[in-house]
Amino acid sequence: MSDTISINGTQHSLPDDPRRSLLDFVRQDLGLTGTKKGCDHGQCGACTVIVNGIRINSCLTLAVMHDGDEVTTIEGLGTPEAPSELQKAFVAHDGFQCGYCTPGQICSATAMLQEIANNWPSDASESLEGEMNVTGEEIRERMSGNLCRCGAYANIVAAIRDVAEESA
Amino acid sequence: MRPFSYTKARVIEDARQITADESAMAIAGGTNLLDLMKLQVETPHKLADINRIGFDEIKKTADGGLSIGALATNTATAVHPRVRSDYPVLARAILSGATQQLRNKATNGGNLCQRTRCFYFTNIDQPCNKREPGSGCGAIDGIAKLHAVLGASDQCIATYPGDMAVALSALDAQVHIATAGGSERTVPVRDFHCLPGDTPWRDNVLEDGEIITAITLPAPVGGTQIYRKVRERSSYAFALVSIAAIVEMKDGLFSRADLAFGGLAHKPWHDLRIAEALIGQPPTAQTFDKAADILLEIARGYGENDFKIPLARRTLHAVLEHAAEEAA
Numbered sequence: 032m033s034d035t036i037s038i039n040g041t042q043h044s045l046p047d048d049p050r051r052s053l054l055d056f057v058r059q060d061l062g063l064t065g066t067k068k069g070c071d072h073g074q075c076g077a078c079t080v081i082v083n084g085i086r087i088n089s090c091l092t093l094a095v096m097h098d099g100d101e102v103t104t105i106e107g108l109g110t111p112e113a114p115s116e117l118q119k120a121f122v123a124h125d126g127f128q129c130g131y132c133t134p135g136q137i138c139s140a141t142a143m144l145q146e147i148a149n150n151w152p153s154d155a156s157e158s159l160e161g162e163m164n165v166t167g168e169e170i171r172e173r174m175s176g177n178l179c180r181c182g183a184y185a186n187i188v189a190a191i192r193d194v195a196e197e198s199a
Numbered sequence: 200m201r202p203f204s205y206t207k208a209r210v211i212e213d214a215r216q217i218t219a220d221e222s223a224m225a226i227a228g229g230t231n232l233l234d235l236m237k238l239q240v241e242t243p244h245k246l247a248d249i250n251r252i253g254f255d256e257i258k259k260t261a262d263g264g265l266s267i268g269a270l271a272t273n274t275a276t277a278v279h280p281r282v283r284s285d286y287p288v289l290a291r292a293i294l295s296g297a298t299q300q301l302r303n304k305a306t307n308g309g310n311l312c313q314r315t316r317c318f319y320f321t322n323i324d325q326p327c328n329k330r331e332p333g334s335g336c337g338a339i340d341g342i343a344k345l346h347a348v349l350g351a352s353d354q355c356i357a358t359y360p361g362d363m364a365v366a367l368s369a370l371d372a373q374v375h376i377a378t379a380g381g382s383e384r385t386v387p388v389r390d391f392h393c394l395p396g397d398t399p400w401r402d403n404v405l406e407d408g409e410i411i412t413a414i415t416l417p418a419p420v421g422g423t424q425i426y427r428k429v430r431e432r433s434s435y436a437f438a439l440v441s442i443a444a445i446v447e448m449k450d451g452l453f454s455r456a457d458l459a460f461g462g463l464a465h466k467p468w469h470d471l472r473i474a475e476a477l478i479g480q481p482p483t484a485q486t487f488d489k490a491a492d493i494l495l496e497i498a499r500g501y502g503e504n505d506f507k508i509p510l511a512r513r514t515l516h517a518v519l520e521h522a523a524e525e526a527a
Protein backbone atom coordinates (compact mmCIF):
# COMPACT_ATOMS: atom_id res chain seq x y z
CA MET A 32 0.00 0.00 0.00
CA SER A 33 1.37 3.42 -0.89
CA ASP A 34 1.69 6.33 1.50
CA THR A 35 0.96 8.80 -1.23
CA ILE A 36 -2.25 10.38 -2.43
CA SER A 37 -3.06 11.42 -5.97
CA ILE A 38 -4.55 14.89 -6.34
CA ASN A 39 -5.70 15.74 -9.87
CA GLY A 40 -3.30 13.12 -11.22
CA THR A 41 -0.20 14.20 -9.28
CA GLN A 42 1.19 12.06 -6.44
CA HIS A 43 1.84 13.77 -3.10
CA SER A 44 3.14 12.43 0.22
CA LEU A 45 0.64 12.38 3.03
CA PRO A 46 1.01 14.99 5.81
CA ASP A 47 2.85 14.12 9.04
CA ASP A 48 0.15 15.49 11.33
CA PRO A 49 -2.77 13.04 11.36
CA ARG A 50 -5.10 15.91 12.36
CA ARG A 51 -4.82 17.47 8.87
CA SER A 52 -8.22 17.28 7.18
CA LEU A 53 -8.20 16.49 3.48
CA LEU A 54 -9.56 20.02 3.00
CA ASP A 55 -6.69 21.74 4.86
CA PHE A 56 -4.23 19.45 3.09
CA VAL A 57 -5.31 20.49 -0.42
CA ARG A 58 -5.76 24.16 0.44
CA GLN A 59 -2.86 24.86 2.77
CA ASP A 60 -0.23 22.24 2.03
CA LEU A 61 -0.79 22.02 -1.72
CA GLY A 62 -2.07 25.56 -2.34
CA LEU A 63 -5.11 24.31 -4.26
CA THR A 64 -7.44 26.98 -2.95
CA GLY A 65 -10.34 26.29 -5.29
CA THR A 66 -11.86 23.98 -2.68
CA LYS A 67 -13.50 26.15 -0.03
CA LYS A 68 -14.03 25.94 3.73
CA GLY A 69 -17.50 27.12 4.68
CA CYS A 70 -18.37 25.45 7.97
CA ASP A 71 -15.69 22.78 8.55
CA HIS A 72 -18.49 20.55 9.97
CA GLY A 73 -20.09 18.80 7.01
CA GLN A 74 -22.99 21.23 6.85
CA CYS A 75 -22.43 23.37 3.75
CA GLY A 76 -20.77 21.36 0.96
CA ALA A 77 -18.28 24.10 -0.03
CA CYS A 78 -15.44 21.60 0.53
CA THR A 79 -16.89 18.89 -1.76
CA VAL A 80 -14.24 16.93 -3.69
CA ILE A 81 -14.39 13.70 -5.66
CA VAL A 82 -12.48 10.72 -4.21
CA ASN A 83 -12.22 7.63 -6.41
CA GLY A 84 -15.23 8.90 -8.36
CA ILE A 85 -17.39 9.56 -5.27
CA ARG A 86 -18.22 13.02 -3.88
CA ILE A 87 -17.47 13.64 -0.20
CA ASN A 88 -17.00 16.54 2.22
CA SER A 89 -13.23 17.00 2.49
CA CYS A 90 -13.58 18.77 5.87
CA LEU A 91 -14.81 15.61 7.64
CA THR A 92 -12.05 13.25 6.60
CA LEU A 93 -8.37 13.03 7.52
CA ALA A 94 -5.77 13.26 4.74
CA VAL A 95 -3.88 10.28 6.23
CA MET A 96 -6.96 8.10 5.67
CA HIS A 97 -6.53 8.50 1.90
CA ASP A 98 -3.31 6.70 1.03
CA GLY A 99 -3.61 5.33 -2.47
CA ASP A 100 -6.77 7.33 -3.23
CA GLU A 101 -7.38 9.49 -6.28
CA VAL A 102 -8.79 12.89 -5.46
CA THR A 103 -10.22 15.36 -7.97
CA THR A 104 -10.72 18.98 -6.93
CA ILE A 105 -12.25 21.80 -8.96
CA GLU A 106 -8.76 22.49 -10.41
CA GLY A 107 -8.80 18.98 -11.86
CA LEU A 108 -12.16 19.33 -13.61
CA GLY A 109 -11.26 22.16 -15.99
CA THR A 110 -9.30 25.34 -16.48
CA PRO A 111 -10.32 28.85 -17.59
CA GLU A 112 -9.01 27.90 -21.05
CA ALA A 113 -10.67 24.48 -21.12
CA PRO A 114 -13.66 24.49 -18.75
CA SER A 115 -15.80 21.41 -18.19
CA GLU A 116 -19.39 21.26 -19.47
CA LEU A 117 -20.73 22.10 -16.02
CA GLN A 118 -18.29 24.96 -15.58
CA LYS A 119 -19.45 26.40 -18.91
CA ALA A 120 -23.10 25.93 -17.97
CA PHE A 121 -22.62 27.69 -14.60
CA VAL A 122 -21.19 30.70 -16.49
CA ALA A 123 -23.90 30.62 -19.15
CA HIS A 124 -26.70 30.47 -16.54
CA ASP A 125 -25.17 32.83 -13.96
CA GLY A 126 -25.11 29.94 -11.52
CA PHE A 127 -23.35 31.99 -8.84
CA GLN A 128 -23.02 35.44 -7.32
CA CYS A 129 -20.05 35.62 -4.93
CA GLY A 130 -18.75 32.27 -6.19
CA TYR A 131 -17.74 30.91 -2.79
CA CYS A 132 -19.95 27.81 -2.97
CA THR A 133 -19.34 27.28 -6.70
CA PRO A 134 -16.34 24.91 -6.70
CA GLY A 135 -18.21 22.67 -4.26
CA GLN A 136 -21.41 22.94 -6.32
CA ILE A 137 -19.59 21.94 -9.51
CA CYS A 138 -17.64 19.04 -7.95
CA SER A 139 -20.85 17.85 -6.36
CA ALA A 140 -22.89 18.14 -9.57
CA THR A 141 -20.19 16.37 -11.59
CA ALA A 142 -20.37 13.31 -9.35
CA MET A 143 -24.17 13.61 -9.07
CA LEU A 144 -24.63 13.21 -12.82
CA GLN A 145 -22.69 9.96 -12.59
CA GLU A 146 -24.93 8.81 -9.71
CA ILE A 147 -27.99 9.44 -11.84
CA ALA A 148 -26.35 7.62 -14.75
CA ASN A 149 -25.83 4.69 -12.34
CA ASN A 150 -29.57 4.87 -11.55
CA TRP A 151 -28.94 5.45 -7.86
CA PRO A 152 -32.22 6.60 -6.27
CA SER A 153 -32.64 9.68 -4.06
CA ASP A 154 -35.17 10.61 -1.39
CA ALA A 155 -37.12 12.40 -4.15
CA SER A 156 -37.31 9.36 -6.44
CA GLU A 157 -40.80 7.95 -6.78
CA SER A 158 -39.45 4.45 -7.39
CA LEU A 159 -36.26 3.06 -5.88
CA GLU A 160 -35.68 0.95 -8.98
CA GLY A 161 -35.39 1.48 -12.72
CA GLU A 162 -34.16 4.56 -14.55
CA MET A 163 -33.77 7.79 -12.65
CA ASN A 164 -35.14 11.00 -14.15
CA VAL A 165 -33.42 14.36 -14.03
CA THR A 166 -36.28 16.52 -12.79
CA GLY A 167 -35.87 19.81 -10.96
CA GLU A 168 -37.06 18.11 -7.81
CA GLU A 169 -34.44 15.37 -8.15
CA ILE A 170 -31.66 17.90 -8.70
CA ARG A 171 -32.73 19.95 -5.68
CA GLU A 172 -32.80 16.87 -3.43
CA ARG A 173 -29.53 15.45 -4.73
CA MET A 174 -27.79 18.83 -4.40
CA SER A 175 -29.21 19.68 -0.95
CA GLY A 176 -25.77 19.15 0.59
CA ASN A 177 -24.47 22.24 -1.19
CA LEU A 178 -25.73 25.44 0.36
CA CYS A 179 -25.52 28.78 -1.44
CA ARG A 180 -25.48 31.80 0.87
CA CYS A 181 -26.27 34.05 -2.12
CA GLY A 182 -29.31 32.01 -3.04
CA ALA A 183 -28.29 31.35 -6.64
CA TYR A 184 -30.21 28.09 -6.48
CA ALA A 185 -32.56 28.64 -9.42
CA ASN A 186 -29.68 29.24 -11.82
CA ILE A 187 -27.61 26.42 -10.33
CA VAL A 188 -30.46 23.99 -11.02
CA ALA A 189 -30.87 25.39 -14.55
CA ALA A 190 -27.15 24.95 -15.28
CA ILE A 191 -27.12 21.37 -14.03
CA ARG A 192 -30.30 20.54 -15.88
CA ASP A 193 -28.83 21.82 -19.12
CA VAL A 194 -25.83 19.54 -18.87
CA ALA A 195 -27.91 16.60 -17.66
CA GLU A 196 -30.28 16.89 -20.61
CA GLU A 197 -27.43 17.21 -23.09
CA SER A 198 -25.68 14.10 -21.80
CA ALA A 199 -28.92 12.09 -21.51
CA MET B 200 -8.57 19.19 17.62
CA ARG B 201 -6.49 17.55 20.38
CA PRO B 202 -3.44 15.55 19.25
CA PHE B 203 -3.86 11.80 18.88
CA SER B 204 -1.86 8.92 17.51
CA TYR B 205 -3.23 7.35 14.35
CA THR B 206 -3.00 3.71 13.35
CA LYS B 207 -4.37 2.14 10.22
CA ALA B 208 -5.78 -1.20 11.32
CA ARG B 209 -5.08 -3.93 8.75
CA VAL B 210 -7.15 -6.65 10.37
CA ILE B 211 -9.90 -6.61 12.96
CA GLU B 212 -7.51 -7.86 15.68
CA ASP B 213 -5.55 -4.57 15.34
CA ALA B 214 -8.76 -2.60 15.78
CA ARG B 215 -9.87 -4.58 18.82
CA GLN B 216 -6.46 -4.28 20.48
CA ILE B 217 -6.15 -0.54 19.97
CA THR B 218 -9.71 0.30 20.99
CA ALA B 219 -9.56 -1.89 24.12
CA ASP B 220 -7.77 1.14 25.62
CA GLU B 221 -10.35 3.46 27.18
CA SER B 222 -8.80 6.55 25.56
CA ALA B 223 -8.84 5.06 22.05
CA MET B 224 -11.60 5.10 19.44
CA ALA B 225 -12.31 3.51 16.09
CA ILE B 226 -12.80 5.83 13.13
CA ALA B 227 -14.82 4.71 10.11
CA GLY B 228 -16.32 7.37 7.81
CA GLY B 229 -15.33 10.02 10.35
CA THR B 230 -18.39 12.16 9.60
CA ASN B 231 -19.56 12.14 13.21
CA LEU B 232 -16.34 11.52 15.11
CA LEU B 233 -14.23 14.22 13.40
CA ASP B 234 -17.07 16.72 13.74
CA LEU B 235 -17.09 16.07 17.51
CA MET B 236 -13.27 15.98 17.79
CA LYS B 237 -13.09 19.46 16.25
CA LEU B 238 -15.48 20.64 18.98
CA GLN B 239 -13.41 18.76 21.60
CA VAL B 240 -16.52 16.86 22.59
CA GLU B 241 -14.58 13.70 21.75
CA THR B 242 -10.90 13.70 22.74
CA PRO B 243 -9.46 10.26 21.96
CA HIS B 244 -5.70 9.84 22.47
CA LYS B 245 -5.56 7.13 19.84
CA LEU B 246 -7.52 6.52 16.66
CA ALA B 247 -7.76 3.14 14.96
CA ASP B 248 -8.74 3.64 11.31
CA ILE B 249 -10.91 0.60 10.55
CA ASN B 250 -11.63 1.38 6.89
CA ARG B 251 -9.21 -1.27 5.57
CA ILE B 252 -10.19 -4.24 7.73
CA GLY B 253 -12.86 -5.57 5.36
CA PHE B 254 -16.40 -6.16 6.68
CA ASP B 255 -17.78 -4.04 3.87
CA GLU B 256 -19.65 -6.73 1.96
CA ILE B 257 -23.40 -6.96 1.45
CA LYS B 258 -24.30 -10.61 0.94
CA LYS B 259 -27.02 -13.18 1.32
CA THR B 260 -27.25 -15.08 4.60
CA ALA B 261 -27.90 -18.83 4.92
CA ASP B 262 -31.56 -18.24 5.84
CA GLY B 263 -32.22 -16.00 2.82
CA GLY B 264 -31.72 -12.73 4.68
CA LEU B 265 -29.08 -10.12 3.99
CA SER B 266 -25.84 -9.38 5.83
CA ILE B 267 -24.76 -5.76 5.56
CA GLY B 268 -21.13 -5.08 6.46
CA ALA B 269 -20.49 -2.53 9.21
CA LEU B 270 -17.92 -0.86 6.94
CA ALA B 271 -20.20 -0.75 3.89
CA THR B 272 -21.21 2.85 3.27
CA ASN B 273 -24.74 4.12 3.73
CA THR B 274 -24.82 4.78 -0.02
CA ALA B 275 -23.63 1.29 -0.98
CA THR B 276 -26.37 -0.09 1.27
CA ALA B 277 -29.21 2.10 0.00
CA VAL B 278 -28.39 1.44 -3.67
CA HIS B 279 -27.85 -2.31 -3.29
CA PRO B 280 -30.34 -4.08 -5.59
CA ARG B 281 -31.59 -6.41 -2.84
CA VAL B 282 -32.00 -3.61 -0.33
CA ARG B 283 -34.01 -1.62 -2.88
CA SER B 284 -36.24 -4.53 -3.87
CA ASP B 285 -36.65 -6.44 -0.57
CA TYR B 286 -36.09 -3.87 2.18
CA PRO B 287 -37.33 -0.56 0.71
CA VAL B 288 -38.02 0.84 4.21
CA LEU B 289 -34.26 0.63 4.87
CA ALA B 290 -33.27 2.22 1.55
CA ARG B 291 -35.79 5.03 2.14
CA ALA B 292 -34.63 5.65 5.71
CA ILE B 293 -30.99 5.91 4.64
CA LEU B 294 -31.81 8.17 1.68
CA SER B 295 -33.78 10.51 3.95
CA GLY B 296 -30.71 11.11 6.14
CA ALA B 297 -27.93 13.68 5.77
CA THR B 298 -26.73 14.38 2.19
CA GLN B 299 -25.28 12.34 -0.63
CA GLN B 300 -21.74 13.54 0.23
CA LEU B 301 -22.15 12.41 3.86
CA ARG B 302 -23.86 9.11 3.02
CA ASN B 303 -21.04 8.33 0.58
CA LYS B 304 -18.59 8.41 3.51
CA ALA B 305 -20.82 7.33 6.41
CA THR B 306 -20.65 3.64 7.27
CA ASN B 307 -23.41 1.47 8.69
CA GLY B 308 -21.48 0.82 11.92
CA GLY B 309 -20.76 4.52 12.40
CA ASN B 310 -24.35 5.39 11.64
CA LEU B 311 -25.59 3.13 14.45
CA CYS B 312 -23.09 4.73 16.86
CA GLN B 313 -23.67 8.37 15.88
CA ARG B 314 -24.13 10.59 18.90
CA THR B 315 -26.99 12.87 19.84
CA ARG B 316 -27.41 16.31 18.25
CA CYS B 317 -28.31 17.91 21.63
CA PHE B 318 -26.89 21.47 21.54
CA TYR B 319 -25.57 21.23 25.10
CA PHE B 320 -23.78 17.99 24.36
CA THR B 321 -21.93 19.57 21.41
CA ASN B 322 -20.97 22.78 23.27
CA ILE B 323 -18.23 22.14 25.83
CA ASP B 324 -19.07 25.36 27.69
CA GLN B 325 -22.47 23.93 28.69
CA PRO B 326 -23.38 21.41 31.36
CA CYS B 327 -24.13 17.94 30.02
CA ASN B 328 -24.32 14.67 31.92
CA LYS B 329 -23.67 12.70 28.76
CA ARG B 330 -20.40 14.47 27.93
CA GLU B 331 -19.32 15.21 31.49
CA PRO B 332 -21.07 12.97 34.00
CA GLY B 333 -22.37 14.90 37.00
CA SER B 334 -22.21 18.34 35.36
CA GLY B 335 -25.99 18.57 35.00
CA CYS B 336 -28.30 18.64 32.00
CA GLY B 337 -28.64 21.93 30.13
CA ALA B 338 -31.55 20.79 28.04
CA ILE B 339 -34.02 20.09 30.86
CA ASP B 340 -35.43 23.63 31.34
CA GLY B 341 -33.39 24.75 28.32
CA ILE B 342 -33.54 24.55 24.53
CA ALA B 343 -35.13 21.17 24.04
CA LYS B 344 -36.82 21.20 20.67
CA LEU B 345 -35.03 18.08 19.41
CA HIS B 346 -35.36 16.23 22.68
CA ALA B 347 -37.10 13.10 23.88
CA VAL B 348 -40.73 12.69 24.88
CA LEU B 349 -40.40 8.96 25.63
CA GLY B 350 -38.05 7.11 27.98
CA ALA B 351 -36.04 10.14 29.15
CA SER B 352 -34.61 10.44 32.67
CA ASP B 353 -33.94 13.31 35.07
CA GLN B 354 -30.29 13.02 33.99
CA CYS B 355 -30.67 13.27 30.21
CA ILE B 356 -33.47 13.90 27.69
CA ALA B 357 -31.42 13.51 24.49
CA THR B 358 -32.63 11.69 21.38
CA TYR B 359 -30.82 9.24 19.16
CA PRO B 360 -30.78 11.18 15.87
CA GLY B 361 -30.34 8.49 13.20
CA ASP B 362 -32.79 7.29 10.57
CA MET B 363 -31.30 3.98 9.42
CA ALA B 364 -31.64 2.34 12.84
CA VAL B 365 -35.36 3.17 12.95
CA ALA B 366 -35.92 1.08 9.82
CA LEU B 367 -33.62 -1.63 11.21
CA SER B 368 -35.76 -1.73 14.34
CA ALA B 369 -38.97 -2.20 12.35
CA LEU B 370 -37.18 -5.01 10.44
CA ASP B 371 -35.96 -6.59 13.70
CA ALA B 372 -32.35 -6.63 12.42
CA GLN B 373 -29.44 -8.09 14.40
CA VAL B 374 -26.13 -6.36 15.17
CA HIS B 375 -23.03 -8.55 15.08
CA ILE B 376 -20.21 -7.51 17.35
CA ALA B 377 -16.61 -8.77 17.60
CA THR B 378 -15.72 -8.64 21.29
CA ALA B 379 -12.42 -7.49 22.77
CA GLY B 380 -11.63 -11.12 23.65
CA GLY B 381 -12.00 -12.26 20.04
CA SER B 382 -15.42 -13.94 20.19
CA GLU B 383 -18.64 -12.76 18.62
CA ARG B 384 -21.94 -11.68 20.10
CA THR B 385 -25.22 -10.72 18.48
CA VAL B 386 -27.60 -8.09 19.81
CA PRO B 387 -31.02 -7.30 18.33
CA VAL B 388 -30.95 -3.71 17.06
CA ARG B 389 -33.97 -3.11 19.30
CA ASP B 390 -31.69 -3.69 22.30
CA PHE B 391 -28.54 -2.08 20.90
CA HIS B 392 -29.21 1.50 22.03
CA CYS B 393 -29.78 2.26 25.72
CA LEU B 394 -32.19 4.54 27.53
CA PRO B 395 -30.35 7.29 29.46
CA GLY B 396 -31.47 6.25 32.97
CA ASP B 397 -28.71 7.18 35.42
CA THR B 398 -25.95 6.30 32.91
CA PRO B 399 -26.60 8.96 30.25
CA TRP B 400 -23.03 8.75 28.92
CA ARG B 401 -23.85 5.30 27.60
CA ASP B 402 -25.43 5.46 24.13
CA ASN B 403 -25.38 1.75 23.36
CA VAL B 404 -24.24 -1.64 24.64
CA LEU B 405 -20.75 -1.60 23.05
CA GLU B 406 -17.85 -2.14 25.46
CA ASP B 407 -14.28 -0.92 24.98
CA GLY B 408 -12.54 -2.96 22.27
CA GLU B 409 -15.78 -4.11 20.64
CA ILE B 410 -16.22 -3.58 16.92
CA ILE B 411 -19.47 -3.95 14.98
CA THR B 412 -18.85 -6.27 12.04
CA ALA B 413 -22.23 -6.56 10.34
CA ILE B 414 -25.97 -6.07 10.58
CA THR B 415 -28.21 -8.89 9.41
CA LEU B 416 -31.71 -8.54 8.05
CA PRO B 417 -34.25 -11.37 8.19
CA ALA B 418 -35.43 -13.08 4.99
CA PRO B 419 -37.53 -10.61 2.94
CA VAL B 420 -40.62 -9.62 4.92
CA GLY B 421 -42.70 -8.23 2.05
CA GLY B 422 -45.64 -6.01 2.97
CA THR B 423 -46.03 -2.33 2.32
CA GLN B 424 -42.94 -0.55 3.61
CA ILE B 425 -42.88 3.15 4.42
CA TYR B 426 -40.39 5.52 6.02
CA ARG B 427 -41.98 8.83 6.91
CA LYS B 428 -39.70 11.57 8.24
CA VAL B 429 -41.13 14.85 9.52
CA ARG B 430 -38.57 17.64 9.73
CA GLU B 431 -38.20 21.40 9.63
CA ARG B 432 -37.25 21.48 5.95
CA SER B 433 -37.82 18.89 3.28
CA SER B 434 -34.19 17.80 2.87
CA TYR B 435 -31.00 17.70 4.90
CA ALA B 436 -32.44 17.93 8.41
CA PHE B 437 -32.74 15.54 11.31
CA ALA B 438 -36.11 14.02 12.13
CA LEU B 439 -38.48 15.65 14.59
CA VAL B 440 -40.57 12.50 14.34
CA SER B 441 -40.06 9.58 11.99
CA ILE B 442 -41.85 6.29 11.50
CA ALA B 443 -40.71 3.11 9.81
CA ALA B 444 -43.68 0.88 8.99
CA ILE B 445 -44.11 -2.58 7.52
CA VAL B 446 -47.80 -3.24 7.05
CA GLU B 447 -49.98 -5.97 5.58
CA MET B 448 -53.76 -6.12 5.23
CA LYS B 449 -56.02 -9.13 4.94
CA ASP B 450 -59.75 -8.85 4.25
CA GLY B 451 -59.69 -5.18 5.14
CA LEU B 452 -57.98 -5.72 8.49
CA PHE B 453 -54.38 -5.18 9.57
CA SER B 454 -52.56 -8.53 9.56
CA ARG B 455 -49.09 -7.12 10.17
CA ALA B 456 -47.94 -3.79 11.60
CA ASP B 457 -44.27 -3.62 12.54
CA LEU B 458 -43.61 -0.02 13.50
CA ALA B 459 -40.59 1.81 14.88
CA PHE B 460 -40.27 5.49 15.75
CA GLY B 461 -37.41 7.98 15.48
CA GLY B 462 -36.93 11.40 17.08
CA LEU B 463 -38.88 10.49 20.20
CA ALA B 464 -36.33 8.84 22.48
CA HIS B 465 -32.70 7.98 23.26
CA LYS B 466 -33.19 4.96 20.98
CA PRO B 467 -35.41 3.96 18.07
CA TRP B 468 -38.71 3.33 19.85
CA HIS B 469 -40.43 0.01 19.43
CA ASP B 470 -43.44 -1.22 21.41
CA LEU B 471 -44.79 -4.68 20.63
CA ARG B 472 -48.19 -3.72 22.06
CA ILE B 473 -48.79 -1.39 19.10
CA ALA B 474 -48.75 -4.25 16.59
CA GLU B 475 -50.94 -6.31 18.92
CA ALA B 476 -53.50 -3.51 19.10
CA LEU B 477 -53.56 -3.06 15.32
CA ILE B 478 -53.70 -6.65 14.10
CA GLY B 479 -57.23 -7.75 13.28
CA GLN B 480 -58.52 -4.17 13.31
CA PRO B 481 -59.85 -2.10 10.39
CA PRO B 482 -57.93 1.03 9.31
CA THR B 483 -60.17 3.58 11.01
CA ALA B 484 -59.37 6.76 12.94
CA GLN B 485 -60.42 4.93 16.08
CA THR B 486 -57.88 2.16 15.48
CA PHE B 487 -55.14 4.69 14.75
CA ASP B 488 -55.95 6.56 17.95
CA LYS B 489 -55.74 3.40 19.99
CA ALA B 490 -52.27 2.73 18.56
CA ALA B 491 -51.22 6.32 19.28
CA ASP B 492 -52.57 6.06 22.85
CA ILE B 493 -50.32 3.08 23.45
CA LEU B 494 -47.29 4.76 21.85
CA LEU B 495 -47.76 7.95 23.85
CA GLU B 496 -49.01 6.47 27.11
CA ILE B 497 -45.92 7.62 29.04
CA ALA B 498 -45.06 10.60 26.80
CA ARG B 499 -43.88 13.74 28.53
CA GLY B 500 -42.78 17.04 26.94
CA TYR B 501 -40.18 19.49 28.23
CA GLY B 502 -41.74 22.74 26.97
CA GLU B 503 -40.08 23.34 23.63
CA ASN B 504 -40.65 19.79 22.46
CA ASP B 505 -44.28 19.46 23.63
CA PHE B 506 -45.32 19.62 19.97
CA LYS B 507 -43.76 16.22 19.35
CA ILE B 508 -46.58 14.47 21.21
CA PRO B 509 -49.43 15.59 18.93
CA LEU B 510 -47.04 15.44 15.94
CA ALA B 511 -46.27 11.78 16.65
CA ARG B 512 -49.99 11.03 16.89
CA ARG B 513 -50.77 12.76 13.59
CA THR B 514 -47.80 11.22 11.80
CA LEU B 515 -48.88 7.78 12.99
CA HIS B 516 -52.40 8.42 11.66
CA ALA B 517 -51.03 9.52 8.31
CA VAL B 518 -48.64 6.59 7.99
CA LEU B 519 -51.21 3.97 8.92
CA GLU B 520 -53.83 5.46 6.63
CA HIS B 521 -51.39 5.60 3.72
CA ALA B 522 -50.04 2.11 4.43
CA ALA B 523 -53.52 0.60 4.66
CA GLU B 524 -54.46 2.14 1.30
CA GLU B 525 -51.30 0.87 -0.36
CA ALA B 526 -51.57 -2.57 1.19
CA ALA B 527 -55.25 -3.07 0.41
Ligand SMILES: Cc1cc2nc3c(=O)[nH]c(=O)nc-3n(C[C@H](O)[C@H](O)[C@H](O)COP(=O)(O)OP(=O)(O)OC[C@H]3O[C@@H](n4cnc5c(N)ncnc54)[C@H](O)[C@@H]3O)c2cc1C
Binds near residue numbers: 224295310360361437
Ligand atom coordinates in the same frame (compact mmCIF):
# COMPACT_ATOMS: atom_id res chain seq x y z
C1 LIG C 1 -24.62 17.87 8.66
C2 LIG C 1 -25.00 16.45 9.00
C3 LIG C 1 -26.31 16.02 8.84
C4 LIG C 1 -26.66 14.70 9.14
N1 LIG C 1 -27.97 14.31 8.99
C5 LIG C 1 -28.33 13.03 9.33
C6 LIG C 1 -29.67 12.59 9.21
O1 LIG C 1 -30.56 13.34 8.79
N2 LIG C 1 -29.96 11.31 9.56
C7 LIG C 1 -29.00 10.46 10.02
O2 LIG C 1 -29.32 9.31 10.32
N3 LIG C 1 -27.73 10.86 10.16
C8 LIG C 1 -27.38 12.12 9.82
N4 LIG C 1 -26.08 12.52 9.97
C9 LIG C 1 -25.14 11.64 10.67
C10 LIG C 1 -24.39 10.71 9.78
O3 LIG C 1 -25.31 9.76 9.26
C11 LIG C 1 -23.33 10.03 10.65
O4 LIG C 1 -22.33 11.00 10.91
C12 LIG C 1 -22.69 8.83 10.01
O5 LIG C 1 -23.63 7.83 9.73
C13 LIG C 1 -21.61 8.25 10.93
O6 LIG C 1 -20.93 7.21 10.26
P1 LIG C 1 -19.33 7.26 10.11
O7 LIG C 1 -18.91 6.01 9.46
O8 LIG C 1 -18.89 8.52 9.48
O9 LIG C 1 -18.92 7.24 11.66
P2 LIG C 1 -17.63 7.79 12.40
O10 LIG C 1 -17.72 9.26 12.53
O11 LIG C 1 -16.40 7.23 11.83
O12 LIG C 1 -17.88 7.10 13.83
C14 LIG C 1 -18.96 7.45 14.67
C15 LIG C 1 -18.85 6.63 15.95
O13 LIG C 1 -19.03 5.25 15.67
C16 LIG C 1 -17.95 4.48 16.12
N5 LIG C 1 -17.80 3.39 15.15
C17 LIG C 1 -17.76 3.51 13.80
N6 LIG C 1 -17.74 2.30 13.22
C18 LIG C 1 -17.76 1.39 14.21
C19 LIG C 1 -17.75 -0.04 14.24
N7 LIG C 1 -17.73 -0.78 13.11
N8 LIG C 1 -17.78 -0.65 15.44
C20 LIG C 1 -17.80 0.07 16.59
N9 LIG C 1 -17.83 1.42 16.60
C21 LIG C 1 -17.80 2.07 15.44
C22 LIG C 1 -16.78 5.44 16.20
O14 LIG C 1 -15.83 5.03 17.14
C23 LIG C 1 -17.49 6.72 16.61
O15 LIG C 1 -17.70 6.73 18.00
C24 LIG C 1 -25.69 13.81 9.63
C25 LIG C 1 -24.37 14.24 9.77
C26 LIG C 1 -24.00 15.54 9.47
C27 LIG C 1 -22.58 15.97 9.64
Ligand code: SF4
Binds near residue numbers: 338
Ligand atom coordinates in the same frame (compact mmCIF):
# COMPACT_ATOMS: atom_id res chain seq x y z
S1 SF4 D 1 -30.15 16.06 27.19
FE1 SF4 D 1 -28.46 14.60 27.57
S2 SF4 D 1 -27.02 15.19 25.99
FE2 SF4 D 1 -28.37 16.95 26.22
S3 SF4 D 1 -27.48 18.26 27.84
FE3 SF4 D 1 -28.87 16.86 28.86
S4 SF4 D 1 -27.46 15.24 29.48
FE4 SF4 D 1 -26.41 16.29 27.85
Ligand code: FES
Binds near residue numbers: 088
Ligand atom coordinates in the same frame (compact mmCIF):
# COMPACT_ATOMS: atom_id res chain seq x y z
S1 FES E 1 -16.63 23.07 4.85
FE1 FES E 1 -17.04 20.96 4.59
S2 FES E 1 -19.20 20.90 4.54
FE2 FES E 1 -18.82 22.98 5.05
Ligand code: FES
Binds near residue numbers: 126127178181
Ligand atom coordinates in the same frame (compact mmCIF):
# COMPACT_ATOMS: atom_id res chain seq x y z
S1 FES F 1 -22.68 32.10 -5.02
FE1 FES F 1 -22.28 33.03 -3.10
S2 FES F 1 -22.56 31.33 -1.76
FE2 FES F 1 -23.27 30.51 -3.62
